[in-house]
Each structure stands twice: as structure tokens, then as C-alpha cells.
Amino acid sequence: MKLKLLNIDDFIKTRKVKQVTSIKIYETGKKNQFDQNGLFSENIFGRFGSRQRKLTFGYVNLKCKIIHPAAYSILTSLNPDLTKLILGKSKYVIDDDGLLISDEELGETGILHFIKNFNKLDFNKLVEKNEKNDHLDFINRYKENLLIDKFLIVPAGVRDIMISSKGSFQTMQHSELSSLYEKLIRQTNYVFGNVEDLPSDIISPVISEIQKVLKQICDWIIELLKGKQGLIRGGLLRKTTDYSARIVIAPDSSLKLGYVGIPWHFMLKLHEPFVIHAILNDDEKKKYIKESLKLNNLDVTDIKRTITNIVNDPHSVEPKLKSILLEVVEKTSKDKVVVYKRDPAENRNTWQSSYVRIDDTGYTMKLNPFDLIHNMGLILVMI
Numbered sequence: 001m002k003l004k005l006l007n008i009d010d011f012i013k014t015r016k017v018k019q020v021t022s023i024k025i026y027e028t029g030k031k032n033q034f035d036q037n038g039l040f041s042e043n044i045f046g047r048f049g050s051r052q053r054k055l056t057f058g059y060v061n062l063k064c065k066i067i068h069p070a071a072y073s074i075l076t077s078l079n080p081d082l083t084k085l086i087l088g089k090s091k092y093v094i095d096d097d098g099l100l101i102s103d104e105e106l107g108e109t110g111i112l113h114f115i116k117n118f119n120k121l122d123f124n125k126l127v128e129k130n131e132k133n134d135h136l137d138f139i140n141r142y143k144e145n146l147l148i149d150k151f152l153i154v155p156a157g158v159r160d161i162m163i164s165s166k167g168s169f170q171t172m173q174h175s176e177l178s179s180l181y182e183k184l185i186r187q188t189n190y191v192f193g194n195v196e197d198l199p200s201d202i203i204s205p206v207i208s209e210i211q212k213v214l215k216q217i218c219d220w221i222i223e224l225l226k227g228k229q230g231l232i233r234g235g236l237l238r239k240t241t242d243y244s245a246r247i248v249i250a251p252d253s254s255l256k257l258g259y260v261g262i263p264w265h266f267m268l269k270l271h272e273p274f275v276i277h278a279i280l281n282d283d284e285k286k287k288y289i290k291e292s293l294k295l296n297n298l299d300v301t302d303i304k305r306t307i308t309n310i311v312n313d314p315h316s317v318e319p320k321l322k323s324i325l326l327e328v329v330e331k332t333s334k335d336k337v338v339v340y341k342r343d344p345a346e347n348r349n350t351w352q353s354s355y356v357r358i359d360d361t362g363y364t365m366k367l368n369p370f371d372l373i374h375n376m377g378l379i380l381v382m383i
Contacts (some may be wrong), residue, residue, distance in 0.1 A: 005068060008150050012059055018044040020058040020153055023182045025161065039178055039185075048142035050301045054157030060184055063191040064203070065115045065147045066211055069218035074135045075146070081128040085358055088208075094115055098122025103173040111211055112204045118147060151214060153181055154221070184213045252366035258352040260338065261366030264322075265314040267329040267358060268307045274332035275325075276303050276337050285324050292321055322360075330358050340365075 011017065017182050022037040037044045039058075046052030067075060067086075075081045079101040084090040091107030092100040098121050101107075123143075125134045139146065159175035167177045189205070200323065243265050252261055268275055280303075290298040310317055310325070317325070337353045352371075359366065 003070060003138065005070060005145040006152075007145055008059070008152060009150055011057075011152065015057065017057050017059050017152070019058055020044060020181075020185065021283050023185050034379075039153065040156050040161050040174075047301055048158075048160070049305045053160070054155050058153040059158075060151050060153060060181070060188060062149050062151055062210060063188050064151055064207060064210070066151075066207065066214060067115070068146055068148050069211075069214040071142070071146050072215055072218075073137075074138060074209070078123065078133070078135055078139070082121075086111055087107055094120045096146065097125060099125055108200075110200075110204050110208070112200055112207050115147060130225050151184070151217075152317060163186060172283055177217065180213060180217045180220060184210065184217065186358040187213060204242055212352075224348060243272055245269055247365045248363070250364040250366055251369045253369055255357060255366055255371075257368050257370060258354055259357050259368070260340065260371075261357045261359045262338070263309050263314070263359050263362045263364075264326050266327055266365075267333055269311050269354065270335070270338060271307060271329065272304070274336075275307070275328055276300055278328050278332055279303055285328065289321065292318070326358065326360060333358060 005317045005370075018039065020039055020041070022035050024035040024038050025040060027033045027035050034040045034042050034048075040048075041058075042048060042053075044058045045056045072086075077088055079100075081090070081092060081102065085092050085100060090102060091104050091109045092113075093103045094117050095101050100121075123136060123139050127133050154177070161174040161178075187206060191208050224225045247262075247266060255261055262270070279289060280298075280300075286298055289303075289306070290303040293302065295302060333356045335355075337355055339351060339353045341351045354371075357366075
């Protein structure tokens with residue numbers, strides 16, 4: 001896998017990415033409304049629980065030039081003198097050939113000095129000519145993107161806030177990544193006016209702290225991606241099936257051959273697209289569900305969220321709403337089949353299809369004993 005540096009300005013312009021400026025979670029005086037300019041803003045990232053919220057980025061205006069965190073480690077490994085300059089361990093002047101000359105009296109040091117003189121440095125001369133260096137190729141290829149003044153914020157849906165209640169107490173939790181973004185915004189708020197007009201002893205510590213936080217954010221995201229349990233190998237490459245479920249199987253001699261008994265709340269999830277369509281096209285059912293959820297409007301996202309809540313806790317559904325949803329799943333499941341299998345699925349004969357009997361209680365899938373014998377060894381199935 002090769003590292004490529006994104007042109008952040010082009011990405012913001014093309015995607016019309018909105019700026020995050022606030023560290024507040026909620027609007028002042030409104031506990032249930034996210035701050036419109038904050039890290040969890042529905043205005044910036046999309047509605048809570050929606051698909052858009054997992055795809056929409058935000059950005060922070062750094063208000064000064066900073067080394068791209070993904071390039072920081074590369075720059076500090078090219079040349080010992082360059083490393084000492086960036087880390088503030090020695091003072092240097094830059095000669096006409098773009099080389100670093102150690103000078104503790106006339107020289108300067110630190111990230112700010114490196115950034116101000118970035119275009120004067122000749123990175124090709126700082127690295128031995130006979131040394132094959134992939135890092136040098138990377139620097140030359142992405143030189144225009146090495147210094148940034150904006151930084152992207154990953155979608156809120158990836159790091160969203162979680163609210164839990166115990167009695168009268170309510171607790172909020174969110175990802176460590178969101179805390180790092182909050183810290184970054186705080187640091188950028190210390191930068192006022194034109195950085196070049198500010199004394200270096202004032203602005204240099206702020207820039208160093210912003211650089212440190214950016215590196216922490218970058219390292220956190222890398223940890224999230226790498227390894228067998230990381231996002232790429234453990235998540236994106238894992239095979240998943242939409243509108244499916246895992247469920248324990250049990251025998252039921254009252255079932256017809258070729259039928260399976262499935263609890264009603266599982267069928268809400270398995271036939272979710274049909275259920276959503278049926279509700280949105282029935283004014284009476286739509287009105288009742290909207291009023292029971294205390295919403296001004298009912299859309300696809302609201303119904304999906306409701307279905308998820310019901311699957312997690314079907315006993316909490318009040319009787320009238322349950323009867324409405326039972327009617328919907330019975331209608332949408334009529335003359336349709338579900339496909340189920342036993343794991344491991346070694347060949348095509350492991351897959352079976354059956355018509356559905358809707359059960360209004362339970363957490364198990366029912367099979368006629370004769371069908372069960374045919375599927376001997378079935379413990380968990382995916383429908």
C-alpha cells in the first residue's frame with residue numbers, strides 16, 4: 001500500500017465541505033439539539049443515524065501553515081540536520097544552495113523556522129545522491145501538499161456520540177478521536193490575525209502544539225486501520241449481507257413443510273425495504289407512527305431507526321404500534337420467501353428457501369422436524 005497525499009483544498013471545494021468552528025456539543029439552552037457549528041452538527045454532517053452522517057466530512061481552519069501529519073515522520077527521517085531543525089534541537093541557517101548550516105548564534109530552529117524557509121530547502125541535496133530513498137521521491141512528488149492550513153474531520157457517524165440513561169442520570173460518551181478534534185479546534189482558536197506578523201516566541205509554541213495534535217489524530221486513524229482487527233482487513237474486507245439476521249433454530253411440528261416460523265420483529269429487518277415502502281404509502285399508519293414517535297415528519301431514516309430499536313427491544317413496543325407493524329410484515333411477507341443456510345456453507349445444498357409464518361413472540365426460528373432432519377446440524381442461520 002502506497003501513501004498518497006490528498007489535496008485538501010481541492011477536496012473541500014469539490015465536496016463543498018463545511019467548516020467546524022465550535023467545540024460545544026449542544027446549542028446553548030437546547031439539550032437535544034447539536035451545535036450547528038460543532039463536531040456533531042447535523043447541519044454539517046447530516047442527520048443523526050443517517051447514512052449521510054457516515055460519509056460527510058468537515059474541516060478545521062488551522063489559520064497557519066502546518067506540516068501534514070502523514071508527512072511529518074518522513075521529513076524527520078530524511079536528514080539528521082533536518083530532524084534537529086524541526087524538533088528544535090539545533091539552530092541552522094540556510095545557504096544559497098538550500099543546505100542547512102549549523103549556526104548557534106545566527107541560526108534559528110523549530111517548526112516555524114522550517115515552515116518559513118520550506119521553499120528555500122533543496123531536499124535532493126539534503127539526501128545522499130547515491131542513496132535510493134523512497135521518502136525523497138514522496139517529498140518531491142507531493143511537495144505542494146506537504147504544508148497545510150486546513151485539516152479534514154472524519155464523518156461524525158464514524159465517531160458519533162452515545163447517550164445512555166440510568167434512572168434520572170444521563171451519560172454521554174464519544175470517541176477519543178472527537179476529543180482530539182476538540183483539542184485541535186481549541187489550539188487553532190489561539191491564532192489571531194496574520195501569523196507572520198506575530199513574534200516567533202508567541203506563535204511558535206502554538207504551532208508546535210497544533211502539529212502535535214495533528215500527529216496524534218493521524219496516529220489514531222492509522223491504528224484504527226491497521227491489523228487483522230482494523231477497519232480495512234477486519235471490516236471492509238469482511239463479507240456482510242444486507243437485510244439479514246442470525247437466529248437460533250427450534251423444531252415446530254405445527255408448521256407446514258416448506259415454511260419457517262420467524263418472529264415479527266426479525267421480519268421487520270429482513271424485509272425492511274418493503275416495510276418502509278408500505279408505511280410511507282399508507283397515510284393512516286404513517287400518521288400514527290409519526291405521532292407515537294413525536295416527530296414533525298416521518299422519513300426513511302426515522303423508520304430504519306425505529307426498526308433497529310424494536311429488534312433490540314421488542315417488548316418495549318406498545319400494543320397498537322405492534323399490531324400495526326404485524327399487519328405490515330404479514331402483508332409484505334405474503335408470497336415471498338426467505339433464504340437461509342447453515343454454517344459453514346460448504347456447497348450450494350446448504351442454502352434453502354421457504355415461505356414465512358409470522359410469529360408474534362419469541363426469539364427463535366421454527367422449522368418442521370422433517371425439514372430440520374434435512375438440515376441436520378443447523379445451529380445458526382442467516383436469513
